[in-house]
Amino acid sequence: MGNNEKRRMTLNQLAKELHVSRTTLYNILHEKGAYSEETKKRVYQALEEYNFRMNNHARNLAMNQEYKIAFVGFYSTRFGYFFDEIQAGVERAIETYEDDGLHLITRYSDREEPKRQVQDLIELEELGIENFIIFCYHYEEVSSQIEHLIETGRNVILFSRRIPGLHPLCSVGCNDYQSGRLMQELLEKFSKEGSRVQILVSEHNHRDKLVVGERLKGFYDAMEKSRKKFELLEPAWTSPVPDVERSEIRSVLKDRKPDVILDFVCNLQDAAECLKEYGKGETVLLGYDIYPEVVPFIKDSTIDAVIYQDLPLQSFRAVELMFEYVCYGKKTEKEDYYMPLNVVFAANCEYFESL
Template structure:
């Protein structure tokens, strides 16, 4: 068993490993009830061997305390990897804190159906839920309901996307403006002076000021600071319909023949496929995120580099912060918690692959 698994072991898992009941394990840990000396020795040796995490579960178990957190988010079948990573982080946090009484209620709805998110938030409120982590796409529809929760005294945290009109406990995600600046640094590193640069942006993100807008702002603000000069071509706003988008990307790259392609929203697979098919691997290709379809293109350097945000760590951090606030009274120290960004390319790609990409 790996050290990471040992650190995340729960009471249920440890009891099963020792072939004893959870009650016996609890009694030995807190020196209550009856148990044999031999079993006590086995338990304390296992606690040391497995580096079992010290926590406050004694107090919570004794009081039968439960701490419910609602994670209200959205999904898109096109970008399934994105939401699988988020869910993995939530499940990891649940495994670490379940012995302290943590319960997570998940409510996911289609990205293009913000009305369902509003319904979910209202129903959870009516059920008496006090703690919310909210991840919304069409925030212009959802934010009034979020604001109502805050005004009622609910604990609300925003995940991934900050909403200008809302003042939550805090937000957790990545710094999108910084990721745009980082893209500019990659352009400077990989592209020669005078390169013709094409930005690819999906049409459905044209008005996304929370993520894409921040990325673009960071990129354009950093552009004049570069010692190199580039020719930035007119942005290509491609269709949100996948089959149409493939054709549009091919047409743009064929007609404009750029030296550099910067993908701002998940078109890397289509662009890489086109460049590989046309023997244009010398074209610099940069983008965002690591997902199964593009890993081979990163490994063979058709994709030169991507800016990667660790979504699993972000969702874990969000649950951890909320739980420690409601259980231990540990207040958030920051308004925005930004987790580190990474740059992934051929030589280090293996370290950022998820298990389901292998």
């Protein structure tokens, strides 16, 4: 292990390295409690070896200071990658801040059961939790409970989507309107004048005003100023039932034979498989998000490009902002923290597939 790597070691990692408990390590650092002289000697040797310096991590834990933050969201068995990426960012935040006293409580409920999410928020409030990071899909049914938390002095950060009418500490997510404008720019760059353009939107998501609605609004607004003229076919709102949806996508693409396919949510893999089956030719396929099932289609250019929002970075940033606020009193500087939008092609796919 190199010197630079040793310098990055946290107290938790040091405890594991020495095969001692966290409690024993903290007792030795602050000369309290029971421990053997042999263990104390090993700890101080390791501190010198790893060039460790006492900081706020040790201070908070020595004082038994704990900062509880609830991360309350939803899941969908259909789109597992979305939640895996969010969880990756959450775990990174825990690793970064647990030595500083972070105690993260996660509650996830089914996307189609907003009442369960409301109940989670009520139960956490009753447990005395003061700090909430919340993301919800059916926000109309959850917003009154979130508003209650804000009005009663709880600290709230909205994750992934900002809810109209609420005023939390801030929101952290993607600028969906801008991502729609970016889709229109990709359309111009990849497609010829007069191309026939087919938009795909899953029925599973078409009522989502906060993400899909904003994407479409940004796209159509940008189309009004487009330097090229395109023929926009009637959007295909496909079934929420996966097998039926795949069949509908095939029928739409086979019957309409579009020059360009724009997947606005959830149909990218099916569209790519359809093109492989019928022959891609010069058909352009653009969409959103990178996940294991679509990586091979990006690499072989069946999918020409995707717009990717860094979900692990978003969830990490949300926890970071809340923790620094409650622990150090660092106030949020913006109402909305937007993460960068990346465009992924065959040439740069390898840099994103492992994120």
